[in-house]
Amino acid sequence: MSHSLNEIEAMSKRAARGAxxxxGLAEEAAKGTRWLSAFSFPGTEMLAGLLALNDRLPAVDFSPATLTGRWSAPAGRMSxxxxxxxxxxxxxxxxxxxVIEMENVSFPLLVVPFAGGAALRLGVPVSVSWEGVKLTTDGQRLCVQxxxxxILTMHATQLSCAAPAAMTGQSEPVMRAxxxxxxxxxxxxxxxxTYAPATESSRLLGAGSGLSDND
Structure with a gap:
């Protein structure tokens, strides 16, 4: 089924928050899912898989233990x-x-939109590479190798990010996915x-309750 990028972003943000x-991170997840979807990648599938994998587990377990040397996470897999x-x-x-290097990254494709943001700030293309894959972006376009x-793997043993990188075979974003x-x-x-549970008062005041305050 087809959805607008706005619909994809809104759903992804609420889902990330619900997980x-x-x-702040839910907003970034939503923007990244939208960005991937705009380049005809299954961003929603990637995000759904990641949220199910780490559902309600402590974020610190999947965060880089240090930002020096090769990054790794305490849980043995990194968000x-x-x-x-x-x-x-x-x-x-x-x-x-x-070169920023990471170990054992889950759904590595979800790193690429962040490279897009970094490329816009640096003013040069940034590449993200893992086993047999290299994606390069200037923030507006994407080159895929x-x-x-x-590319759609659930796990990358090693991942690296580097800049500047060469843009070849560029693709442009679309408006629906x-x-x-x-x-x-x-x-x-x-x-x-994320939806508030119904209370007795909200049910009584709901549409079609049959109650009126015109006594």
Whole structure:
């Protein structure tokens, strides 16, 4: 089924929040999902898979233990959202020629939108690479190298981010995206957690209650 990018972003934000992410990170997750969807990647499937994997678990377990050397997380798998946000914050290091390296990143494609944000701030393209894959972006366009199965992997043993990088074979974003129905339903389940439960008073005041205050 097809959804607008606005619909994808709104659903993703509420789902990320329902899965326990802080509002700021939920907003970044939603923007990243929208960004990937605009380039015809299954951003909603990636996000749904990640939220299910780390559902309600402490974020610190999937965060980089240190931002020096090769990054790794205490749980043995790293959240691409947390790692991506940290990479973007450390983007100036890449401008100085440093390659940011990470270990055991879940759903590594979700790191790429953060590279887009870093590229816009640095003013140069940023590449994200893992086993057999290299995606390069200037924030507005995306260059893709690697087999689709490798790009959509659930786990990357090693991932690196570098700048500046060369842009070749560029693709442009679109305004709507096809969304997997199962992934959309899963995001809806997470999003439902953010809805306030009905109370007796809200039910009595609901539409069609048959009550009137014109006594």
């Amino acid at each position: 326990g992410l802080a509002w 691409p959202l947390i790692a991506g946000a940290a990479m973007s914050d450390c983007a100036i290091r890449m401008e100085a020629g440093q 690697g087999a689709r199965d490798a 096809d969304v997997d129905e199962a992934a959309w339903a899963k995001l809806g389940e997470f999003a439902h957690r």
